[in-house]
Amino acid sequence: MFKDTTAYFHGRTAILATKHGKEQVIAPALAALGIQVEVAAAIDTDQFGTFSRDRPRCGTQEEAAEAKANLVLSETGADLAIASEGSFGPHPQCPLVPGDRELVLLVDRLHDLKLWGEVISLDTNFSHATIRSLSDALTFAKTVGFPSHGLIAMVSSDPIPNTPIFKGIKTVEELEAAIAALHPHSPDGRLHLETDMRAHMNPTRMGVIASATAELVKAMQQGCPQCGLPGFVATETIPGRPCALCGAPTSQTKAVRYRCQRCAHVLSVPTQEPLADPSQCYFCNP
Template identity: 50%
Template sequence: MSRDEFAHNLFHNRTGVLATMHRKEQAIRPVLAQIGMQIVVPEALNTDEFGTFTREVERTGDQLQAARLKAEKAMALTGLDLGLASEGSFGHHSSIPFLACDRELVVLIDRQQDLEIVGQVISTDTNYSQQQVTTLESAIAFAQKVGFPSHGVVAMPEAHPLPGSPIFKGITDESQLVDAVTELLRQFGQAHLETDMRAMHNPTRMKVIAQATQDLVTKMSQCCPQCGYPGFTAVERQAGLPCALCQFPTALPLAVTHRCQKCDFSSVSYFPNGQEFADPAQCSYCNP
């Protein structure tokens, strides 16, 4: 049996539980079906207990830790030994500060094989945005800018509302928007609007979750050269790709280390992006 066949057989015809209450199965299930994995969604799971985008509940741990906790809770509820969860994070791009980005993780925990594999995508394809308004006209203009009504909107008194403040989520039609903003303007003289980043109200985010799931499937097929187990993925990246003009090391990756979580075998690959030199535009010496 080849390594690819071995990895495929580890997950084919198995059932995994997906920790979601926001319909993420719509993005994740079709991708995993490509490798013959079945997905179920537990009815009694409240993923909001691990954190909410609207800040009522602070996220438990970092992004990966929160996803792990969700998957583990779903496995505990169902008794299944294969669990999945996704977690998103939104903010400014680390390399392009004026661009918003969406970092999506999809984690798979396999207790039968003692494996954890994480798919990841960082995408600038997002409508993530927020704005403080003092008129209904400004509120409607903001909503139109972020793809309303196919993309939902959230309204609250301010960016960091006090406990007990009214928060209107899942606004997906103009009458809801008008009612919510009118009430906030009456009570507070202002309204803070932001995109509803929950998956079921954000088709753009759903697409990125599907991309992260595809990355997960790719990593599930990357097998350790020594023991053959899947999940032989990058654990460390070394910067220093030399500039093509002056040979000065740049911030671009020179090498990447892959490691097996099963047998701990590791290997280093140079020039991971298929290029041996960096464009001088990326060099802090040639282009300070």
């Protein structure tokens, strides 16, 4: 169904905007397409926002990723850039459970192309706690994968000006020292402890970034059947798969619609399973 896209990417160099080791999972995936990844080490991506909230994120998750990629392109003169941005909060399908939404963006100035890889995952240790002592801190730490996963300690969940924030805590000694340094700044003895969600401090998140990169690679490999442009991806699901018992349309997907960014070619592909389970039918299972 898809045209080969090898000629678009093979032999090129992509500049990655990161200071948190994301090249560990992004570079091997792009190498399979013949792309060499170089890190833009001189660019401070924290200027676009930090998980510790001492620097608010600029705009939406998508806008922050684009700002990173565009800065890399303007600062380096490259024509191919990669940027990643994560966001944590209630999972859209399971609001009581935390989720990790990861975006990996490719901006190709040579072909005027923008492609995304996206994953929304329940696989995250995103959490926080109010503590008063090292004992409280260690109790929380055990639940979030410490010490393989780092911690952040601060006086309050909302950063207070002129008070310290301790990031990348990965030993009991570092945790104890952070608590001792923060206590004089707390009027009631309570402190805020949370998971460090930066990729190099969070192996679980790094795995989700790898999955999002795999989705990006898939988009890069899917060339439009008409003009060949990469990024011929599903943009819409069409409901109405008929019930296997009564034949009535259900809310289940019956086809997926693909659309080209350049020539607007559209292709609807039926799902592999032609009939829906009667348990999903409004008539058979009202």
